Amino acid sequence: MKTTLESLDYSQSSPFVRKEGKPVIIAGPCSAETEEQMMATARQISAIPEVSIFRAGIWKPRTRPNAFEGVGEAALPWLARVKAETGMKTACEVATGKHVDLALKYGVDILWVGARTTVNPFSVQEIADALHGVDIPVMVKNPVNPDLQLWLGALERLSKTGIKQLAAIHRGFSTFDNGPYRNAPKWDMAEAFKVIVPEIPLLCDPSHIAGKQDLVELICQQALGMQMDGLMIETHHIPEEAWSDAAQQLTPAALSMVIDRLLKPSKSDKVKEELEGLRQQIDELDDTLMVLLSERARLSEKIGTFKKANDIAPLQIKRWEALLQQRIQKAQAAGLTSDFISNIFKLIHKNSVQIQNRIMGIM
8 A cells, every 4th residue: 555645754853753762652631621730730740751742632522512622722821831841842632724823823842633633634634734834743643433544644634735743643443342442442453554654653542542541551561562652641630630531541640650660671581581482382373374274275275166066156154154153162162252263264264255256256
């Protein structure tokens, strides 16, 4: 998949570049509520040396009216004060051209395009037009729905206006079943993004994936395990009093402990060696799986040839249903979940049917 990104430029001064190998950490409240709340949170966060950027929602897109939609322009001087007093760079979300103009007017250092905006190319283009000729770092969150094309398209629109420092934020996706999360992580989407545009830094927003405090650290671990470039973690000095998304915000003290655990060096070389040994065993098993799947595919070809010669339909529904139930029973006896093995064999069976259809000339 080709992209039309213009020339990007990530110098060591870029806020999206790792310093001394450590991930970029962005923290701050979901919403800017009052000047006192902003300054109290910022002062505590500024004591955490790993945090380099302070974030706050100035305008908040809400699903339904009458919810708190942000303080708006009145909160921008508070961000300026945070920068002046703490030295941290500041970041806020923009959803319209007017938002861009106001954020630039008050000296916000970094902008981001939210998930609800990324889904609308007209809105992204409006933001891009407002940024034409402006040299400012911009982050783009993945769209609410799992659509890689929309995500890439938003980055391309911004790139075409001359923005040279772009970053992407993986904040999870709204799906039919989000499991224990507020938004399903769909790590495969993040992996696909990294493959297509490895030059663009990819950060994770564990707060919006988790939806609750006790899952944030786990999401952070998974993101850093995937070699993501940084984290954006919602942090409030008194989360239980937050005006929006109270359940997912950490206190600065909790944030500091999470960061310490995440960045703590491995216990010893022996631990690394043991882990590498286990990974090698996984690799060997994966190689064996590939060989077995290849042999299975060749048998499907032989079956397809036999069915064609004897005028037998490629899809035998009753046999397939019985086979699937047998596999599920064996999987459960082996300690595997029925959903896991069912999904695997559905894919294997689909591939087998496609092979037989091809041989029998069925499109």
